[in-house]
Amino acid sequence: MKFSDVVIIGGGPAGMSAALAAAEAGVRVTMMDRFSEPGGQLVKQTHRFFGSEHERAGTRGIEIVEILRKQIEENPLIEVKKNTDVLGIYSDRVITFEEDHVYGRMTAGKIIIATGASEKMLQFENNDLPGVYGAGAVQTLMNVYGIQPGQRVLMIGAGNIGLIVSYQLLQAGAQVAAIVEAAPRIGGYKVHASKVRRFGVPIYTKTTIKAALGDHRVTGAVLADMDDKFQIIPGTEREIEVDTICIAVGLAPLSELLVHSGAEMHYVPQLGGFVPVRDEYLETTAPGVYVAGDVSCIEEATAAMLEGSIAGVSAAIASGMNRPELIAKREEFVEQLAILRSGAAGKKIRDGLKLIARREQN
């Protein structure tokens, strides 16, 4: 059976960074991704990233993906398996997959799971009408394929994704009728909120969608006020005319393969859902299985890239590349990530990580 020192499952920002970190440390890497090109969500991030220079702050996601792809292509130690779905992970680190619809198997010295996240859905009447989209789909249509999904859009959720996608809808020439948010506060960065407000997009906090209107496609929505317990206040319902409803109510880690690997999992709301117990170098309780990116905790792409670097270099070190300079490099990545998470914006993540940190043996 074919063997690779490190197999990385998922070719998004975390997986690509992990592949580069491991290969630069000198081990052979196989990176698997279900799409025709690696890049994950970076391919639709047309906005400039936050962070510091180390994490390419001020650069747009669509440019970062080009840089990472080129580095991966030029690295002879990295093999990329495109159009590849991983089917299972066995306890002896045998991985089964389907590559271009052909079944295959291989074994790995170490495995890094960087499968990302999926969007959460919201329950409301008629939520299966054509014209109801997830924010990811709207971004893909606009920013990857150049298709404007609608003329007049209602955005559900004022987290960073809801705010950023609203801004990108404006850039694409659509109208954003409103952004509604169930919580009393805007969840995303206020600078993103201010950006869309300057273009006249209202943000209604303590508000939710009760129903989508329309027979064959969305023609409007019913909004309603919410109380402090997130219950609809009867009598506050009102209609809004839109042709598209975009849902941006959060992400959940795509953790099925971690469960497969036997890693100990816990539900940690601060990190977005079921996530694995891990040590500071991102190894799970399943020996030789590491985690990085949104599947580890729902966070920004900058943090995902750093987690990828930590997991990649750790997998290489554990594969025998335990050279002092690699260990020093890993500490640098760990410190960069800690600094990134050290502020007010990182508090939720820090609280969640405390609950899930693996207690060191001895």
Added chain:
Amino acid sequence: MTGTLESTGIASREMFEKLLPSPERRARGPYIVMECYEEIPCNPCSTSCPFHAVHMDNINDLPQCDIDKCTGCGSCVGRCPGLACFVIDETVGDGKVKITFPYEMVPLPAVGDQVDALGRDGEVVGKAEIVRVLSTEKLDHTSIITMLVDKELLYDARNIRCE
């Protein structure tokens, strides 16, 4: 306008005025106003400043600008991922001020255009004359626009509507 930045996305006049430099500095030439009111891990304003005027001890801090080093050059305007940096020039006279802001929409206005100036909520607050449009490869689709507006609009005018 009711509510706070947290619930509306709009910074109050008081929050903005706290960022303004001394009257002497305002009378001397263009200066930066960094409308960054929330601690987020981000520092391109600091690293892009050619005069090393913007300081942050920790990447999560709010930027602190040494306004005597700031020349109002606008480097940070095109680099701030939050589009939160604005250059204000109160020395033009004639009851007017120049406001320089980042703009990422198409079409771009042209110098000399008379357009609507929009407020922080996107409502029309007055008229603006476009006096400079900077859109280079290095700016990478974040253009830097300067508009001339009535000086009463110092706090309000933050955007334009191009027909």
